[in-house]
Amino acid sequence: MARVASEEHELRRVIDEDREVDGLGADDLLAIYRSLILLRTYDERSVVYHRQGRIGTYAIFWNHEAMQAGSVHALADEDWIFPSYRESAIGLLRGIPASTVLHWWRGHPAGWWNPAEHRVASICVPIGTHVPHAAGLAWGEKLKGSSAVAIAYFGDGATSEGAFHEGANFAAVMQAPLILFCNNNQWAISTPLEAQTRAEALSDKAVGYGMPGVRVDGGDVLAVYEATREAVERGRAGGGPTFIEAVSYRAAPHATADDPRVYIDLDRVEEEKRNECVGRYEAYLRRLGVLDDATAEEIKNDALETMRRGIAAAEAEPEPDPELVFDNAYVLPPPGLREGWDG
Amino acid sequence: MAEKFLVEAVNDALHVELARDETLMVMGEDVGRAGGVFRATAGLRERFGENRCVDTPLAEAGILGSAIGLCMAGWRPVCEMQYDAFSYPCLDQLITHVGRYRWRTGGKMEFPLVVRMPYGGGVRAPELHDDSPEAYYVHTPGVKVAIPSTPADAKGLLAAAIRDPDPVVVLEPKLIYRGEKQEVPEGEHVVPLGQARLAREGTDVTLVAYGAMVRVCERAADELEGAASVEVLDLRSLRPLDEDALLASAAKTGRVVVVQEAPRTAGFGAEIAAILAEKAILDLHGPVLRVTGFDVPYPYWKIEDRYMPSVERVVGAARKLLEF
Incomplete structure (x- = not known):
């Protein structure tokens, strides 16, 4: 049974300690960098596209990229990802086209995807209600005798939700191979962490569920990778779920519709921006001699090109057929569904 | 044909359908060891094992939420809510996800789950064991709702719900769970949804x-x-x-x-x-x-x-x- 000692609240770090992660070669390190840049570029371009009126309201994930890229790199292709809206573009790391996710933010039905295709569940908009889905999936895979694990992403605010509790408890009772990945950016729109919980650390909650809880520096992509890899190995070996608390700080608005200046500590935001996760990793790779200017430029240009093509493809998509209103809600629709439709 | 009480017909349907479809599983509070508080799931755990008749934690939203994930893994869960009014915590999952998930995938993924529960009053029970919540369920797009009134229909409608590719809520009138024994067809028996x-x-x-x-x-x-x-x-x-x-x-x-x-x-x-x-x-x-x-x-x-x-x-x- 997991126990928490105070020293375990220390954040696991790799980059700041100039450590190296066992088993990660230069190609792996560059692949992680490529994912970070793709996510960063997606996010920054999306804010611009929103301002240009090309996508709707958008949930920004700037400075959350390390948590997403680091954890996804620890997964195998058979493993399932359950994103919240903060991880809307995480499917890009699995091969979902940028245009598909842009469609989602454009309110276009072409933003629908088949979760089974890339093993990426639909983006969960309500807070924490996908945690039981991920628990059920992980449990169901285990019942089938498969080795797949699942990871569910949620924020610090979600830990106050009943669905988080029920999902975490289910996963523990069923010993489901689930990674509960908490992106603790310390803000739930305007609600600070201290108004969310009296727990010293969110990872302490794991003790009550009888699962290991670990804390990592959420801005350290390699610490996130390493912690997730251990959780994946534990899950695959039949060791059940793990709670990972990745601690960061939300350095951008909650979404394009939010103005955090009325509630946030702007000095703290500036400090976080100076220490943001992509720059930290880039500096680390340069210290290791793994990344040079030409490679960095090529990777950034590739990401920009992906986004240029993505938005072009999204904008080239014809307007959706209004008949889609009635499609897809049922396999066998009840009669009368179109009652009152004037189409 | 054997004469059965309505709740026995429910049990019969679950036995027949679990034997017919290896991806089917029953889950809920007290459904396994006890066989359900009304014995609707009696004998299933012994016959099909603890992985196909699962005693869950007391968490209605967790039951229905994890059923969604089970569907994604290829299972067909039949979830029991112990009583009508105890089902309200699961409305969150039902409204925000069960009725929407297939739509959200552009029709590419199916969620053939069943929620069944005893409902209704007249049984001299404590508070919140007596509600008729059908309007909440039928008002939820993406979800179908069946309510039997006879033992034969209890078996046939539940079988239809189980075989339906869409999520179906089956409300079983507990007042007549053991009201009157009536003839119930043996073996597979399906009463199609949508036929009065x-x-x-x-x-x-x-x-x-x-x-x-x-x-x-x-x-x-x-x-x-x-x-x-x-x-x-x-x-x-x-x-x-x-x-x-x-x-x-x-x-x-x-x-x-x-x-x-x-x-x-x-x-x-x-x-x-x-x-x-x-x-x-x-x-x-x-x-x-x-x-x-x-x-x-x-x-x-x-x-x-x-x-x-x-x-x-x-x-x-x-x-x-x-x-x-």
Whole structure:
């Protein structure tokens, strides 16, 4: 049974300690960098596209990229990802086209995807209600005798939700191979962490569920990778779920519709921006001699090109057929569904 | 054919369907070791193992939420909610995900899960063991709702719900769980969703009901014998709704009384009345009347009989309509 000692609240770090992660070669390190840049570029371009009126309201994930890229790199292709809206573009790391996710933010039905295709569940908009889905999936895979694990992403605010509790408890009772990945950016729109919980650390909650809880520096992509890899190995070996608390700080608005200046500590935001996760990793790779200017430029240009093509493809998509209103809600629709439709 | 109580027919359906489909699993509170508080799932754990008849933690949203994930992994979960009013925590998952997930995937993924629960009053139970929550469920897009009133239908509708590719909520009238043994077909038995049953044929007035209220309506028809020829229409499923059967009966009798245990306002009876107003107005000789519970919390059981629609209230409504 997991126990928490105070020293375990220390954040696991790799980059700041100039450590190296066992088993990660230069190609792996560059692949992680490529994912970070793709996510960063997606996010920054999306804010611009929103301002240009090309996508709707958008949930920004700037400075959350390390948590997403680091954890996804620890997964195998058979493993399932359950994103919240903060991880809307995480499917890009699995091969979902940028245009598909842009469609989602454009309110276009072409933003629908088949979760089974890339093993990426639909983006969960309500807070924490996908945690039981991920628990059920992980449990169901285990019942089938498969080795797949699942990871569910949620924020610090979600830990106050009943669905988080029920999902975490289910996963523990069923010993489901689930990674509960908490992106603790310390803000739930305007609600600070201290108004969310009296727990010293969110990872302490794991003790009550009888699962290991670990804390990592959420801005350290390699610490996130390493912690997730251990959780994946534990899950695959039949060791059940793990709670990972990745601690960061939300350095951008909650979404394009939010103005955090009325509630946030702007000095703290500036400090976080100076220490943001992509720059930290880039500096680390340069210290290791793994990344040079030409490679960095090529990777950034590739990401920009992906986004240029993505938005072009999204904008080239014809307007959706209004008949889609009635499609897809049922396999066998009840009669009368179109009652009152004037189409 | 063997004679069975309604709850035994539910149990029979689960045995038959679990044997037929290896991806089917039953989950819920006390469904395994105890076989369910009403014994609806008795014997399943012994026969199919603890992984296909699962005792879950006491977490209704967790049960239904994890059922969604189980569907994604290729399972077909049948979730028991222990009582009608204990199902309310699962409404979060039902409304935000169960009814929407297939739509959200562009129709590319199916969620063939079933939620079944005992519902309704009249059983002398503590608070929140007596509700009729059908309106919440039928108001949720993406979800189908079936309600049997006989043992044979309890088996057949549950089998249909299990085999349906869409999520289906089955509400089982606990008042008649062990009311009267009736013949139930052996082996596989499916009653398609969306086909109402003419429980009694008549020509002067139609009593429309579902669940335990069908028996109340049949008794009311007995009371009225000699005074009026009464038709009793058992809807069997609220979505899909057998509108053709409803309209045909209204056209035949010209008088319709709808009976529901649930509170009056925005209940399913109001939907029936609205459909008749829209599509049968020229067939009707008088207003559609409702005999319902009331817009109050379900009362203490010492006085619950005055809350539940009674034979007398149904007869009264029918007489009023016949004299209109």
